[in-house]
Amino acid sequence: MVDLIKRAKELIESSAVKVVIGYENGTGNRTRALFVEKTEDADKLIFDSRCIQNLAAYVTKREVKDKGKMAIAATLPVMRSIIQLASEFQVNDNNLLVLGITPESKLIEFENLVEVETFVHQYQIEIDARNKEMLDRLDNMTKAERWKFWIDELAPCFKCYACRAACPMCYCHRCTVDFNQPQWIPVPSHELGNLEWHIMRAIHLTGRCIDCDACYNACPLYIPINLLTKKMMLDAREHFGGYQPALKGEHLMSTYKPDDKENFIQ
Amino acid sequence: MAEFEPKIVAFVCNWCTYAGADLTGTSRIKYASNVRIVRFPCTGRIDYMLLLKAFDEGADGIIVSGCHPNDCHYTSGNFHARRRWIMFRSLCDFTGIDTERIKFSWVSAAEGAKWADIVNATVASVRELGPYSEYKKVAKYPEREVSHG
Numbered sequence: 001m002v003d004l005i006k007r008a009k010e011l012i013e014s015s016a017v018k019v020v021i022g023y024e025n026g027t028g029n030r031t032r033a034l035f036v037e038k039t040e041d042a043d044k045l046i047f048d049s050r051c052i053q054n055l056a057a058y059v060t061k062r063e064v065k066d067k068g069k070m071a072i073a074a075t076l077p078v079m080r081s082i083i084q085l086a087s088e089f090q091v092n093d094n095n096l097l098v099l100g101i102t103p104e105s106k107l108i109e110f111e112n113l114v115e116v117e118t119f120v121h122q123y124q125i126e127i128d129a130r131n132k133e134m135l136d137r138l139d140n141m142t143k144a145e146r147w148k149f150w151i152d153e154l155a156p157c158f159k160c161y162a163c164r165a166a167c168p169m170c171y172c173h174r175c176t177v178d179f180n181q182p183q184w185i186p187v188p189s190h191e192l193g194n195l196e197w198h199i200m201r202a203i204h205l206t207g208r209c210i211d212c213d214a215c216y217n218a219c220p221l222y223i224p225i226n227l228l229t230k231k232m233m234l235d236a237r238e239h240f241g242g243y244q245p246a247l248k249g250e251h252l253m254s255t256y257k258p259d260d261k262e263n264f265i266q
Numbered sequence: 267m268a269e270f271e272p273k274i275v276a277f278v279c280n281w282c283t284y285a286g287a288d289l290t291g292t293s294r295i296k297y298a299s300n301v302r303i304v305r306f307p308c309t310g311r312i313d314y315m316l317l318l319k320a321f322d323e324g325a326d327g328i329i330v331s332g333c334h335p336n337d338c339h340y341t342s343g344n345f346h347a348r349r350r351w352i353m354f355r356s357l358c359d360f361t362g363i364d365t366e367r368i369k370f371s372w373v374s375a376a377e378g379a380k381w382a383d384i385v386n387a388t389v390a391s392v393r394e395l396g397p398y399s400e401y402k403k404v405a406k407y408p409e410r411e412v413s414h415g
Contacts, residue, residue, distance in 0.1 A: 138360065143359070143362050143364060144362065144400070145362070146360065146361065146362035147361070147362025147363070147400055148362070149362070150361045150362055151362075151404060176315070184315055184319075191404045192322065192404050192405050192406075195361065195404065196315075196318055196322075198361075199314075199318065199357060199358075199361060200315065202357055203314055203353065203354060203357060206353050206357075207353075228357070228360070228361070231356070231357070231360045232353060232356075232357060235352075235353065235356045235357075236353065239352055239353075240349070252349075253349060253350065253353070254346075255349075256342060256345035256346050256348065256349050257345075258335065258336070258345060260345070260348055260349055260352065262348060262351070262352050264351075264355060264365075264370055265348070265351070265370045265371060265372060266369065266370070266371040266372070266384060
């Protein structure tokens with residue numbers, strides 16, 4: 001992407017930012033994150049359909065944050081993540097510049113996060129047909145079938161936490177799964193711990209997940225863990241109204257309405 | 267084989283349901299003794315992980331209960347809890363955890379009789395469902411001493 005390389009060079013040269021986060025060619029026809037700190041490195045920047053990693057996962061990392069102001073090549077899901085992170089006070093206009101890449105692969109630079117938000121809100125978060133079909137299939141199963149489905153799907157998980165590392169919303173310095181007093185989640189690769197870990201992950205992402213599928217893409221075993229967060233997103237929509245990440249306003253799970261509707265409390 | 271006695275764990279808030287359960291006792295209302303009550307400062311403190319842990323440790327059913335809406339000692343703890351339960355319940359349902367074994371209720375400090383009814387109804391329905399063997403089968407690791415108090 002010529003525009004991106006040119007802009008990255010300008011930004012680094014003028015010291016407007018200290019690091020530009022983008023994609024470069026990795027091994028085996030994969031792409032990986034590139035941190036441009038010198039102008040000559042900017043030539044390695046690429047952008048194509050293989051660039052699906054959510055780079056927003058890096059903007060909360062101390063190693064990157066400590067370098068100074070960051071610029072990030074952001075696709076639509078990345079921009080959504082950034083808005084959510086900003087609403088959680090993890091990034092702000094002073095430490096992040098967004099170089100947006102539109103769904104038409106055009107580069108737009110945003111002055112501030114408010115502009116990013118306006119841009120992001122033009123697009124609804126939609127679940128693609130394949131996943132929708134999968135969710136419908138699960139909904140039509142009996143409870144016992146669903147239980148078997150998840151126990152079987154999660155069985156091979158060996159808790160490498162690639163899903164956590166890839167997720168921009170999993171930025172806690174100490175995750176519940178790392179606690180050992182008490183040990184909330186058993187460490188070994190075992191059905192119980194696997195189930196609890198993925199339930200915990202889905203709950204912690206409820207109302208925050210922007211459905212970028214980074215967790216699923218990062219999973220070395222292709223476990224469809226993104227179905228859990230997708231389901232949570234759909235249910236949150238159903239119960240509490242649609243949500244879009246927004247700079248201002250309440251977070252879905254840290255707020256309430258006195259007339260929240262349910263049908264199971266006696 | 268001896269008749270199956272369900273093991274029920276109740277997570278209750280200090281200000282309403284715990285006091286309500288106290289009232290059940292002082293009113294000398296008899297109710298099923300299968301329930302183990304765990305007292306919390308507020309329903310807002312009842313973490314969903316605790317519910318999962320109760321199943322881990324061999325519970326067959328769970329009761330979660332607190333103050334009625336608008337009656338929370340801390341103003342909004344039960345409202346927050348309600349949102350959390352709505353989402354947690356739907357996630358449990360999606361992963362195939364038996365939501366019929368988790369009963370949510372509002373029991374105030376004056377509702378001693380209601381508490382007895384809730385416990386009796388839960389024990390009866392869990393007795394019908396039988397032991398939660400699906401979860402117990404999965405929870406068998408790591409093997410450990412479980413105190414049967």
